[in-house]
Amino acid sequence: MSNTPSADPGLVDRLRADLHRSGYTVDGVEDVLGPLAAAALHRENALPALRATAGAPQDPRAVLARLLVLGAPVPVASLDAALPTLGTDGAQALGLVERSGAAPDDTVRALVDLRPYAAVDAAGPVTWWLASDLGELATGRRLAADHVLGAGGASTTLAQVTVREHRERVLDLGTGCGIQALHAARHGDHVVGTDISRRALGFARFNAALHGTALDLRHGSMLEPVAGEEFDLVVSNPPFVITPRAAGGEGGADGQGGLPAYEYRDGGRSGDDLVRDLVTGVGTHLAPGGVAQLLGNWEHRRGEDWRDRVGAWLDGTGLDAWVIQREVQDPAEYAETWIRDGGTTPEREPAGWAHAYGAWLDDFASRDVEAVGFGIVTLRRPADGRAPSLRRLEEHTGSVRQPLGAHLAASLAAHDWLEARDDAALAAAHLLVAADVSEERYHTPGASDPNVVVVRQGDGLGRGVQASTGLAALVGACDGELAVGRIVGALASLLDVGSADLAAELLPAVRGLVRDGFLVPAT
Structure with missing residues (x-):
């Protein structure tokens, strides 16, 4: 290369x-x-x-x-x-x-490949140029082991989901051509980028110079170059691809049973161990209140819910955690995706394709893997030494409204706001319906009243919540004028039910709507 x-x-x-x-x-x-x-x-x-x-x-x-x-x-x-x-x-x-x-x-x-780049993250739009290695489309050849990737789909996803409040110290772990570090430099005072690939650091250095951006670039594996340091934000698009390992060892650049390994995507670990180790280890590098956001793959093993598997990684970290699974592929789909990603096709290299395909299927079968999940992991070290209070693992494979970073930041803030308020304090709060929220009503033909009411979010994750008559009425009344408790009392009288019973039904639902951004504090 x-x-x-x-x-x-x-x-x-x-x-x-x-x-x-x-x-x-x-x-x-x-x-x-x-x-x-x-x-x-x-x-x-x-x-x-x-x-x-x-x-x-x-x-x-x-x-x-x-x-x-x-x-x-x-x-x-x-x-x-x-x-x-x-x-x-x-x-x-x-x-x-x-x-x-x-x-x-x-x-x-x-x-080299030098192309224009345009994106919108939670801090606004950017228009840059990014240099990387020429891809298979331009060269007509399989990618080299030390290939430096440009801004692919995963890179864009991470840039869009990253929170963008001002941060003093930011770490881009596995910086590659430097795309996440460049995004972070717009709201971070000091940005460190690390990578195991010296060639990747060379491209990141060039891209930083092309945009007049100062980056602290360091060579080394995973968290080793920042031993003993803490950061306010860590972002990582790590080499998370689950690639078959060679029998009896981890292998080298081509040590995976004869399969090619790529520095930008293959971390040299078995299964999803690399993502697990990053999730369990990154907390030691987070300052109080610091956030880590990374992409990853995790295995769905027979007889084990993926939430239990990933949840076990979170135990003992002392971190708040929010994991969103965005996509699931079966082992065959996964193998096809990543074999093609490296430039091997059944038309061009039928023998190589068959060998790689078989190795992937055998590797997954050895661990009873039935599927592979891809998603976004957001971790946070609680401020002031508090115990973690957020543990959320969910699946959301539908469309989302990008950039998602501002929505995730607002949801974290809403979680903290709710943690500081018991039900009495929540009942005393004044709430507003978020500007992106709409209501959908579904009627049986000829019926005057709807049989289903859905409160729909237009921004963020685009969630829809099926609302009872009481909840739909409460949401409609949240204009900031009346406290939640006053609204519940009025609805109880209107519906001829007990006020305490209605509060017991509605306040947990209100918490969920605040957490997810349907309702926001008026002050």
Whole structure:
């Protein structure tokens, strides 16, 4: 695998200026590609995009996308025009490209993938460029073991679910090309990024320089580079993929029964041990009130609920915990996903595909794994030495409203607000219906009254709560004017039921609605 780009300040400044000037943005590239080619490229089909960029040789957006995303060669003169300040010579000095020779009509080929990136997290929108290794779509080859991945779907998910309040010290564990660290630098005073891959750190250093961001980048495995340190926020998209291990040992880069291992995704541990160890160990690096958010896989083993399995990891950590399972795959689906992810297909390498597929199925069968869950883990060290009070493990495979980070932060704050209030204090509180909440009523044809009322959340996790007549009426009355207890008393009189009995029914439901953001304190 090639070296990583140089972070030479002068050359990087010139590159940044040229990229700004060229219009090389997500929208700019999609505009020059057109909707057909852009959609095909999202499906990992490059041919329409190659055709579209070949037809626009004078457009700098087409030249840069053709070279740095699609991996196709371009004439030196075209790159000089697209990067007029840096030029081909400067791009080569940075390690971004190499030219085929010294003649004026030579071509240039990319050594890295450098593409525009746009996202929205809980702190707002970002538009950047990110460098990483060229992917299989551009090279036509299986990925190398030390491949440095760009911003994939998991990276985007983590960026969107991360809480974004101001933090003094942030750790990006397994930083890769630096995407989470760059997001964190917008609201963190000091950001540390660690990775076992020196090549990944090289790309992160370049990306930080390209955006004028100061990162503290350290080499090492998992939490070793930050021994003895505490952080206010830890984020991690760790190498969580459950990959078959070699018989009798952990293996090396290709020590998994002949299967390729990738630094960006394969942590070198059996089953879901890496995620378990991160969940159980990260708390020692959280300052009081500090939050850790990570993505992970966990095994569903025969006869064991996944909540019991993951819940056992949380025991003894002293941390508040909220785990949301977002997807479940059976062993065959999981194997297919990750074998293809590495660039092996049944069409191109039928023998390699069959060998890898069999190894994955055998590995899962050895531990009675029936499925694999993927989800989001949010952990928090309670402030002031308090005992943990939040333990929530749930499944939510439906659509969510991203970015989710603000919703998760608000739910944590709501949990703390509720913990400080017994039922009497809750009854004395004034609540408001959140702006994103609506009510759905379902009637039997011809009936005047609904037989089902659902209170629906438009933001966050998009939850729906089936409400009784009393609860629906209470929610409708929460305009901040009356205390919850006063509303319950009025409803009890209207419904001709005992006030205490109605309070016993409604107050637990109100707690749930506050916790999930349907109702919010008026002050």
